[in-house]
Structure formats: structure tokens, C-alpha cells
Amino acid sequence: MTKKKPEKNIAVNIFFEEMSKRINSRNEKRSTWQSLLIPFLAIITGLIFGAIFNVITNVDVYTAFKTSFIDGLALAWKTVAVSYSALFKGAVGDPRFIIEALRSGDKVIITRAFYPITESLVATTPYIFAGLAVALGFKAGVFNIGAEGQIFIGAATSVFVGYYFTGLPAYIHIPFALLAGAVGGGLWGFIPGWLKAKTGGHEVINTIMMNYIAFLLSDWLLRGPLRRPDTYQSVSPAIQKSAELPRFFPDPIRFHAGFFIAVGFIILVYIFMFKTTWGFNLRMVGVNPNAAKYAGINVGQNIILAMTLSGALAGMAGAIEVLGVNHALFGAISSGYGFDSIALALLGNNNPIGVGFAALLFGTLTNGATKMQMDARIPVEIISIIQAIILMFIAAPAIIRTIYRLKEPKEQDQLLAASNLGGN
Amino acid sequence: MIKSLSIRQKKYEEVSKTRQITLGIVFILIGVLIHLVFTSKVDATMTTTFGLNPGGQEKILPDWQMNSYYTLLGFSVTCAILGLAQIFFGLRQWSNRILGILIGLFVFGFLVWGAAGKSLNLEGLFMTTIQRAVPITLGAFAGILCEKSGVVNIAIEGMMLAAALVATIIGSISHNLYVGLLAGMLTGMMMAWLLAILSIKYKTNQIIAGTVINIFSIGLTSYISARFVQVYQNLNNPGIFPIWRIPVLKDIPIIGPIFFQNSIFVYAMLILMVVIHVALNHTRWGLRVRAVGEHPKAADTLGINVFRTRYMAVMLGGLVAGIAGSFFTLGSVGRFDKLMTSGKGFIGLAAMLFGNYTPTGSFGAGMLFGFADSLGTRLSILSVPIPSDFLLMAPYIATMILLAGVVGKSTPPAADGVPYEKE
Numbered sequence A: 001m002t003k004k005k006p007e008k009n010i011a012v013n014i015f016f017e018e019m020s021k022r023i024n025s026r027n028e029k030r031s032t033w034q035s036l037l038i039p040f041l042a043i044i045t046g047l048i049f050g051a052i053f054n055v056i057t058n059v060d061v062y063t064a065f066k067t068s069f070i071d072g073l074a075l076a077w078k079t080v081a082v083s084y085s086a087l088f089k090g091a092v093g094d095p096r097f098i099i100e101a102l103r104s105g106d107k108v109i110i111t112r113a114f115y116p117i118t119e120s121l122v123a124t125t126p127y128i129f130a131g132l133a134v135a136l137g138f139k140a141g142v143f144n145i146g147a148e149g150q151i152f153i154g155a156a157t158s159v160f161v162g163y164y165f166t167g168l169p170a171y172i173h174i175p176f177a178l179l180a181g182a183v184g185g186g187l188w189g190f191i192p193g194w195l196k197a198k199t200g201g202h203e204v205i206n207t208i209m210m211n212y213i214a215f216l217l218s219d220w221l222l223r224g225p226l227r228r229p230d231t232y233q234s235v236s237p238a239i240q241k242s243a244e245l246p247r248f249f250p251d252p253i254r255f256h257a258g259f260f261i262a263v264g265f266i267i268l269v270y271i272f273m274f275k276t277t278w279g280f281n282l283r284m285v286g287v288n289p290n291a292a293k294y295a296g297i298n299v300g301q302n303i304i305l306a307m308t309l310s311g312a313l314a315g316m317a318g319a320i321e322v323l324g325v326n327h328a329l330f331g332a333i334s335s336g337y338g339f340d341s342i343a344l345a346l347l348g349n350n351n352p353i354g355v356g357f358a359a360l361l362f363g364t365l366t367n368g369a370t371k372m373q374m375d376a377r378i379p380v381e382i383i384s385i386i387q388a389i390i391l392m393f394i395a396a397p398a399i400i401r402t403i404y405r406l407k408e409p410k411e412q413d414q415l416l417a418a419s420n421l422g423g424n
Numbered sequence B: 001m002i003k004s005l006s007i008r009q010k011k012y013e014e015v016s017k018t019r020q021i022t023l024g025i026v027f028i029l030i031g032v033l034i035h036l037v038f039t040s041k042v043d044a045t046m047t048t049t050f051g052l053n054p055g056g057q058e059k060i061l062p063d064w065q066m067n068s069y070y071t072l073l074g075f076s077v078t079c080a081i082l083g084l085a086q087i088f089f090g091l092r093q094w095s096n097r098i099l100g101i102l103i104g105l106f107v108f109g110f111l112v113w114g115a116a117g118k119s120l121n122l123e124g125l126f127m128t129t130i131q132r133a134v135p136i137t138l139g140a141f142a143g144i145l146c147e148k149s150g151v152v153n154i155a156i157e158g159m160m161l162a163a164a165l166v167a168t169i170i171g172s173i174s175h176n177l178y179v180g181l182l183a184g185m186l187t188g189m190m191m192a193w194l195l196a197i198l199s200i201k202y203k204t205n206q207i208i209a210g211t212v213i214n215i216f217s218i219g220l221t222s223y224i225s226a227r228f229v230q231v232y233q234n235l236n237n238p239g240i241f242p243i244w245r246i247p248v249l250k251d252i253p254i255i256g257p258i259f260f261q262n263s264i265f266v267y268a269m270l271i272l273m274v275v276i277h278v279a280l281n282h283t284r285w286g287l288r289v290r291a292v293g294e295h296p297k298a299a300d301t302l303g304i305n306v307f308r309t310r311y312m313a314v315m316l317g318g319l320v321a322g323i324a325g326s327f328f329t330l331g332s333v334g335r336f337d338k339l340m341t342s343g344k345g346f347i348g349l350a351a352m353l354f355g356n357y358t359p360t361g362s363f364g365a366g367m368l369f370g371f372a373d374s375l376g377t378r379l380s381i382l383s384v385p386i387p388s389d390f391l392l393m394a395p396y397i398a399t400m401i402l403l404a405g406v407v408g409k410s411t412p413p414a415a416d417g418v419p420y421e422k423e
Helices: A004-029 A032-056 A057-069 A067-090 A095-104 A107-139 A147-164 A169-199 A204-225 A258-275 A277-286 A289-294 A299-324 A337-347 A352-376 A384-394 A399-403 B003-011 B017-039 B068-088 B092-114 B124-147 B157-176 B178-201 B206-229 B255-261 B263-280 B284-294 B296-301 B306-333 B344-354 B361-380 B388-403
Strands: B047-051 B064-067 B119-121
Touching: A032 A067, A032 A337, A032 A384, A032 A399, A057 A067, A067 A107, A067 A352, A095 A107, A107 A147, A107 A258, A107 A277, A107 A337, A107 A352, A147 A169, A147 A204, A147 A299, A147 A337, A147 B119, A147 B344, A169 A204, A169 B388, A204 A258, A204 B344, A204 B388, A258 A277, A258 A299, A258 A352, A277 A289, A277 A299, A289 A299, A337 A352, A337 A384, A337 B206, A352 A384, A352 B047, A384 A399, A384 B206, B017 B068, B017 B092, B047 B092, B047 B124, B064 B068, B068 B092, B092 B361, B119 B124, B119 B361, B124 B157, B124 B178, B124 B255, B124 B263, B124 B284, B124 B306, B124 B344, B124 B361, B157 B178, B157 B206, B157 B306, B157 B344, B178 B306, B178 B344, B263 B284, B263 B306, B263 B361, B284 B296, B296 B306, B306 B344, B344 B361, B344 B388, B361 B388
Parallel strands: B047 B119
Antiparallel strands: B047 B064
């Protein structure tokens, strides 16, 4: 023992050197201002690109340009104004209408006025979980691209607990169903994590494969064992009343307790990542696996832990959506969350609080887009385009810097060391 | 070259005693599985009939009939004998090939069992297989071109989707399928160019860059589809490529109808397999691409332009993905539907890994996955108590097993996914 001690000290020294190098250089170059500027500009630029895209795919604008240049320009402006104001109204609500409703004091009108903003929060809730899932993985240096599959499995396990068990009181049934979702998603994250730690099989490929296995599995479940007995559609039985997350307002408003659970999890994940030894170890493995190994941290174990927790969080996203909104499992419950969650994590700079705000943004955009489709006849998919552009700018900040002539930071700051992720 | 040689030598040394015995047990287990799952549920009087002529054409070959029970029994016995041989003598470098053959026997046993007392058109099954294999294999080729140069490409799906849409629109407007195909290829190339810029110039994490392209492409195609293609139906009616029957070759029994009575896409796949194989392994360009993917710094020192080589390889990969995308509309359905590639790009990625980054291997893997796909559609005919979903899972599970290194190993280029920084 006595002989080993100095060795360990050396190891600890190496480890602290490695860590301080990274952390100090990060703190210097990344003032709070800088770290907020790039996402902000990325969002604005994404919206501008969306507007341009909206205009150039509008046939009427071209006809207007044929009559006169001014007409064309006016119509182009009008198109953008109409669509983005519809987006805003759909996402937050019409300010004038809200004020009027508050003045009138009529309950029904107030409900209607606040409907859009509550819907946005409903849309935000699964995004928070999915974003946290990917961010937690990123922090540990693993790339969980399989949130989509984990959401599916989480939703399936949670729906099963939700309808199969009867007679439980709500305060047991709801946590039980949520836990089931976390376990299902966690299992779906554990497998690629275990494979990475034990065999070196790349988690990106494995999670993609697991996604498709999850789709096929839930497809089979919904056509077989989990199918609602009285229908031929791919839908599970409705969950018991006791498993439904409580809603706070009368019926058109679907705002449910899931949002608060999600906010709670933001805090929980934040505490876990930054205030506990486990979280410290995870981040260590993410920043520099070699240094972590020197310090005596079991890298493989932490990778498994990170993937499992990440999967569990994604599974919670599916569970929350099922218990709070749909109350049953449909075929396409989580379309698109998988890829979006990567965008969320990066937009939030892998920080739980940042992820929360990013989720709020994506939730409001997604929700507003439905209104935009109704009012301005613009397909909701434009949101995907805007999200992709935002993600591109976040991932390649150099493009934003070129557009806005910002100064390059001294050192190229990369979100993730590419060497951690490339190849097998 | 030296590196690959040393790896190969190592592989032979690694055939250890435990691995030998494990594989032997696996062989025997396959035999036991065939016996328990298939043989025990078949009567000794049942016959399986396989049709060997393409449906709707005149019968040239007689149907292939066999006794279901004794055939299956023969399979299990073969497995058991080979397993014992493996345990006691060791089949050395043959063992992986024999494993492949035994898995093939298992699949064939499945067919014999499923079609016991019935008739299954084997020729039709294989003809569908090659159709299903086209996008998977071409997607894998696209992946190979990118990854050999050191750029990870998970955006094959997005490239295919965009190409499918553009090929439809341009093909419909121009009333010319070739113009449509060309447009699809160029679209794939454009998307690949975006990937190249992000991952080579801006050194973005390549998986994120691929994700960007996937989200972008899914959004863009669904948007344009909803706004134009579904509204103006004349934009969505390009027609499909006719079937070319190659004279003489098409008359070869069994093989002829499978390979030589197809649309341009199947021929493109076969030709590209040869072209990419030769280009990568026997030309100066190919050597450069591989050098850049294995050790960019060394390549740079020797005066190879790493960035240009990578751009070139990635964009060629996009071109191939463009052909794969065009297949969905111009080669198969003749119409664009939202999200119609339905994950084929990702299976292509799996096929690439399965084929260990070689065109011939990927073609084999693509055919295998295509076979699973085509069998999945026929399960209802066979009235086999296995849901098709599980069969469709097989490619994904097989890829995960392969990646875990249980059976063989997929070796990526050394610098795959690492952006190159010129000093």
C-alpha cells in the first residue's frame, strides 16, 4: 500500500492537469455573453432562412413579381408577416385577445385565449426529456442518437402498466407507470451502452439499429399483444384513469402535470451532473477518458451508466406523452423527437437549463406551426427546415461568425472532441 | 497495404481454441434449432414444392419438389457433423464461411418448413429480393465512398429522400426519365456537398452534420411534397423505367430472370459494384482515397490534397445515394410519398458495415437484407406463426452482433470520422 501511494499521487496530478487545462481554457474563451450570442444568432438566422424559404416557394409571389417589382416585394413581405404572426399567435396566443379576455373575465374566453400557450407547454414537455437525454449522453462523451427508439419503448412499457394494473390509487399508479417508461427506455439505452463498453461496438450505429428494432417491436405489439381488443387499428387500450397525469383546466386545455415533472427533472439532472460525484465522473469520462482512467474512474461503467440514464430519460419522454396527452399508444407517437433531441442538446449547450429553454423554443415553434398551417397554408414541415438550419449553425459556429463578421475565438471550440466519436 | 496484411495475419492467429469450440457448439445448436423448430412440426409424408419459374412467364423448369421431413433432417445432421468436426479437428479459416453456409441452411430450412405441403415460388422470391436490395446496396456503396475517405456518412437516408423528390419532379416536368435520374443524382451530390462542407471545411462533428442533413431533408421534402407535389399531381407522375431484358443472358435458367430481366437500377447496382471495387482497389485515385481515410497526414506529406480527395469521394458517394433515391420513385413506385425511403438509408449503412466496407461484401449484405425484406412480405402466404416484424428486425440485430465482434469484425478506415487539420 505504501508503495502505491506516490503512484496514485502522480495519477491524480496528471488528472488535475488535464482537467484544469480543459476547464480553464473553456472558461476564458467562453464568457456567458459569447455562449449566448451564437445560439441567439443561430435562431434568428434560422427564422430568416425560413422566411426566405417560405417566400421562394410561394407561387403567388412569383405572379405578383410579374406585374411589378413593388407588388412582388409587398406580397413577399405580407406572406412572411402573415405566416410568422400566425406562428406567434399559435404558439403564444394573440396578445390583444388575451387582454380582452382578461378584461371580460369570462372563464370560457380566458380559457380560449390561453389555449395556445398551454399547448406550447404541452409540446415542450417531451422535448425537455428528450433533450436532457441526449445532453446527458453528450456530457459523458456518448452519442445517443437512439432517443426515438427509447421513446417508443418507454411509451409502450408505460402504457402497459397504465392499462394493465387496475385499482391502484393515482399516487402509486402514476409514478409506477413513469418508472416503467424509464425502465423500458433505460433498457434500450443500456444495450448499446453495454455493447460500447464491453465490445467497442459504436453506439451511434447500435442506437440507430435499436431505433428500427423498437419501431418494428412496437408495430408488432400494437398489432398483437397490446392491441385494443375491439378495434382493428394499431392502437393500445386506453390507460386507467388512475394513471392519467392530472390536468389543471377544463377540457380543451390539455396542459398536464407532466410539464412540472419535466421542470423538476431539469433541476434533478442539473444537480446530478454538476453537484454529485457520479455526475462528476460522467463528465470526466466525457471530457477526457484517459485522464478519467488515470484517476481510477471505471470508464466502461460510466459509459453504461450514461447510456442507461440517457435512455431512461428518453423513455420518460414517451411515458409522459402517453400518460399526459394521448392516454394510449398510437403508431407514430414520437415521430421526429429522436433527431430533434440532438438539436435541443446542442442548442442548450448540453446544459440542463439551456436544454429547457431550447425545448421551450422547439415546443412553441412546433405548436405554432399548426396554426400557421391553418391560417397561412404553410406546411408544418417548415419547422423541421428551420430546426435543421439552427442545428447547422450551432454545430458549425464558424458559419455564423462568417455571416455576422464576428471575431474568431482564440481556440476553435468544439462541442465534442471528434476523436471521441469517430470510427468504431 | 502492409497494415491490412498484418491485420489478416493476426486474424489467423486469433482463431483460438475457445473460439473453435464455441463455433462448433454454435454449429450444433443451429442443427438442434432446425430439428426442434422445423423438423418436429413436419410430417414424414409432406412435400415442399418450390416454383423455379418467374410468375406470369411460361414454365421452362419443372417445379422442385422434396420431402420436407427428410430434407430438414438432413440439414440438422449436416450441422451436427460439421459442429463435431469443428470441435475436434478445427476447420480453421473455413469456419466463418461454414457458419455462413449453416445460417443459409437454417433459412432454407425455414422455407422448407414454411412451404411444407404447399408451394412457394422461389424464383419470384429472389426476383423481389434483388429489387429490395437495390436501394440498400446502393446506399451502402454511397457510404463506402464517403467512409473510405474518412468521412462518416449517416445522411444517406436524407440524400436518398431528397433525390427521390427531385427525380420525381424533374422527371415529370421533362417527361424524360433519364433527365429525372440525372437530377436525382445531382441532388444527392448537392446534399453530399453540404455534408462535405460541414465536416471537411467547418470540421463539424460528422454525426451531427449527418443529422442536420437528415432533419433538413425530411423537412424539405415533406414541405415541398405538401405544398406542390400533392397539389399539382402532374408533378408527381414521372412513370417508371422499363424492364430491359438482356438477350441471351435472360434465357439462362434461374439466374436469367433474377439478374437479367430488370430495370436500369439493378444493372447500375451490378456495374457500380465492379466499378467501385476496381476504382478503390486498383486505381491511383482509389489508393489516394484509402490513404486519406487511413492516414491523412501521411497522405498530405506525400502531396495528396486531403481536402480535395475527401470532397471528391463524398460527392461521388452522394451521386450514388442519388441513384438509390431515384430508384424509389423512378424504379419502383413512380410517385413520391412523404418519408418514402422509410429507413432504407440506415439499412444501407448496416449493409456497409456488414460487408466490411467492401463493395462486394456490401452487395452480399444488401441481398441478404433484401431477402429478409422480401420474405417478410410473403410470410402471410406461408402462414408461418412468426410475425413479419421479427423477420424485418433480423438485419438490425445481425448488424449489432457483427459490431460486437462476435462473428468476424468490421474494420473501419483508421481516420474515419476524424476531421483533418492541416498544420
